[in-house]
């Protein structure tokens with residue numbers, strides 16, 4: 001089995017790579033940070049002894065995505081699982097204070113990037129008449145919250161596209177799933193708050209957030225079900241989170 005994972009250089013993508021290698025899969029790990037991908041590939045080869053292929057590209061740049069995926073050798077063409085994980089939150093502001101470049105980054109990575117990668121891999125899955133696409137959504141794709149505007153809209157698009165893809169691809173025996181996490185402690189908040197570590201760490205204070213590994217284990221479970229089972233849509237929250245805005249924090 002070959003799994004293709006975007007955004008594999010950190011966070012949920014990196015943890016998912018490890019979980020899927022543990023399950024015996026060969027991996028195509030993708031991201032922008034080549035050195036981190038190389039360290040991950042080395043770790044996987046030493047620990048799980050499965051094969052890894054590194055693809056370095058910016059998911060938001062269509063030509064880079066197409067060039068990278070078209071460069072795959074014959075042995076790596078038969079992709080069984082695609083994890084569309086790459087994505088980001090840039091800024092947390094009211095719409096009137098929003099930064100257009102932040103909006104573009106979120107739409108480019110979370111929506112257009114997912115489409116560029118899927119567009120290259122779906123034909124391979126159709127040829128095989130099998131495959132499984134797992135999109136990483138968010139609770140922000142299920143519920144909007146103040147200042148979430150464009151991020152929430154981009155994740156709503158991920159949820160919508162997951163449903164649509166499932167409908168369009170069912171005739172080709174391709175499963176499509178979406179995993180919608182609440183608060184997961186990764187680089188997510190550091191990026192959202194543009195490197196402000198203090199603001200970022202506050203997001204995870206007073207409760208135990210989900211870890212990247214928590215989400216990776218769920219993805220691994222989803223993609224290792226029997227062929228007739230598709231877990232279509234999962235919302236996963238930390239104990240202290242009841243919705244996008246309702247919390248039980250100890251602060």
Ligand code: 8X3
Pocket residue numbers: 137138139140181182183184244
């Ligand atoms: C990340 C979760 O609640 O910060 O997608 O939007 S949240």
